[in-house]
Amino acid sequence: MGEEGGAGIRILILDTEQPTLKKMQSYLQELDYISYTEVYTQSEMMLDAYRRERPGMVFIRVGRPDLNGLSAARRIRAMDELAKIVFICKNQDYTTLAWELRAVDYLLDPLDYDRFIEVLARAG
Numbered sequence: 001m002g003e004e005g006g007a008g009i010r011i012l013i014l015d016t017e018q019p020t021l022k023k024m025q026s027y028l029q030e031l032d033y034i035s036y037t038e039v040y041t042q043s044e045m046m047l048d049a050y051r052r053e054r055p056g057m058v059f060i061r062v063g064r065p066d067l068n069g070l071s072a073a074r075r076i077r078a079m080d081e082l083a084k085i086v087f088i089c090k091n092q093d094y095t096t097l098a099w100e101l102r103a104v105d106y107l108l109d110p111l112d113y114d115r116f117i118e119v120l121a122r123a124g
Contacts, residue, residue, distance in 0.1 A: 009037030009120075010055040014046045014072055015039065015088060017061065022058070031120070041071040049082075050076055057084040057104070057123050062094045070094075073101050084123045087110050 011034060015021055021039055025106035028034050050058065062069040069087070071095060076083045087106035088099050098106045104123045107116060 005034065008033045009057060010035055010053060010054045010056050011037040012046055012049055012053070013037060013039045013059045014043055014067060014069060015059065015061040016041045016064065016067060017088075017109065020061075024116070027111075027113060027116050028055050030116065033101060041067075043068045047072055047075055051079065054080065057086065057105070057120075059086045059088055061088045062090075062097070063089050070097060072094075073103070077101050086119055086123065 004034050011028065013021065013024065015024075018070060025037065028037050038049060038077065040049065044073075046058075049055075058074050060072075060124075061068045062073070062075075073085050073087070085103040087094050087103055088109055088111075089106055090109050092106075092108070094106060097103075105119045107119060
């Protein structure tokens with residue numbers, strides 16, 4: 001999606017699931033309080049961006065060994081106690097970990113628009 005300019009929530013996404021990414025991007029494009037969204041398919045690149053930008057929220061895919069999403073979430077939490085992390089997962093197996101890492105919430109894939117907006121509002 002890239003930078004849109006203006007003041008608003010900055011979001012980073014770590015995911016490789018194209019249908020989910022397309023859906024998230026279409027949801028986010030409708031919201032005027034989102035200033036930009038960047039998508040990463042490698043955790044190290046997303047972590048570097050997090051260090052530089054300190055975004056308002058991070059969506060992290062968990063349950064895919066190629067992404068190391070849980071490790072990325074732990075590293076973000078270690079560098080920023082106030083980080084707003086939202087997990088994206090295929091099932092509810094990660095709810096306990098979301099709680100332990102003090103994630104804002106989790107989204108089940110396939111995404112539901114109302115639930116997506118609810119999570120954004122909760123993260124505020």
